[in-house]
Amino acid sequence: MTEEAKSGSYLGQAWLVIILAILYGAALAAVQIGWSDRIETNKRNKIYDRIPNLVGSEAIVVEERLVTGKDGREKTVYRVADTEGSLIAWVLRAEGQGFADNIELLVSVDPLFTTIKGMSVISQKETPGLGDHITSPERFTGQFAGITALKPLTVVKETASAPHEIQAVTGATISSESVTTIINRAIDNFKQPVLQSERERETT
């Protein structure tokens, strides 16, 4: 093959990019394998720090229960009790696509899944100055305390009037809707399985 023909072919042009992409991909996979446990532990510590804010300062996580959701996937659900040991809330960890990247959040509901007790965003990479206000208690997360869990939440742009309405963060409707979608899906996915698992525990 002549030099000219070689440089004209697709591989002749792109071989360096392809090789680099494979090498970098392998390097990143190694990083992920090496550090993912540590990152997971950090996240877990963060969840335990957040739970008292979501449920109340006297709250103690008494059990990490693996529950299979409606979608067939197993996830950890935190069973939270007060100092006397009676169940006061469930905390679900949920995630989904936001405007920019994955949003991960915690949502706590009362024992029967009728009201949401609180919501807290664990990780997000939404637009700084707009979408990242979804982490702000004054602007956004405060609205979730005490809202109904019986009806899917909807986002409105004006002041919320119905009990299942959440007012969007100004300039970040998509981020706000992502959050409510994640919460609605998590509650729908885990309500029956969690209640079921609790009934099974009581009868045995």
Add this chain to the structure above:
Amino acid sequence: MADSGPTAGERFINGILPENPVYRQLLGMCPVLAVTNGLMPAMTMAGATTFVLVCANVITSLIRNLLKPHLRILVFTLTIATFVTVADRFLAAFMPEMSDALGPYVPLIIVNCIIISRCEICSSKQGLGTSIADGFGMGLGFTVALLSIAVVREVLGSGSVFGYELMSEGMWPRWGVMVLPPGAFLTFGLLLGAAEWFGMKRRERALGEA
């Protein structure tokens, strides 16, 4: 291939003050304004950026003779993105609080023009030693710039240095505006003006002597 252009020593020195990426080239304004409300986040950002700068310069310099002109930007971006991801995961694993505080600004190092401009100007044309010196020089220049802004904002805004309280609330009424976005613009504008003024004075003196 013989190196043309500044030597390693010149590259290193240039990066710190004469061609400071922030004060002289006005590149990388996003982290300059966004993460300088405290010295700790500024230091972390500067460290992560320097790491990416040096690593991207090393790789680009090693493969500089294989680069196809029309694909070079793609290769630069690919390289930078990889090291930024490594830096991001490192912070998430070993410095979770800083990782939270910096939030999206760590992944945003990918679009920091300082790094791609060094690949284009220096490491895709010059040897390994020069490129490493350039990376450290520019990284140090960026660090100096971020810290100079952060120290003003943290002292005036929170009365502390690296989180340690310097002045009590009674001694120094916190200037809340300094930790908020306007404080970044005010501080950076004044410091940039001062840097320009000193530069002008020096040029005038040099002209007078000549």
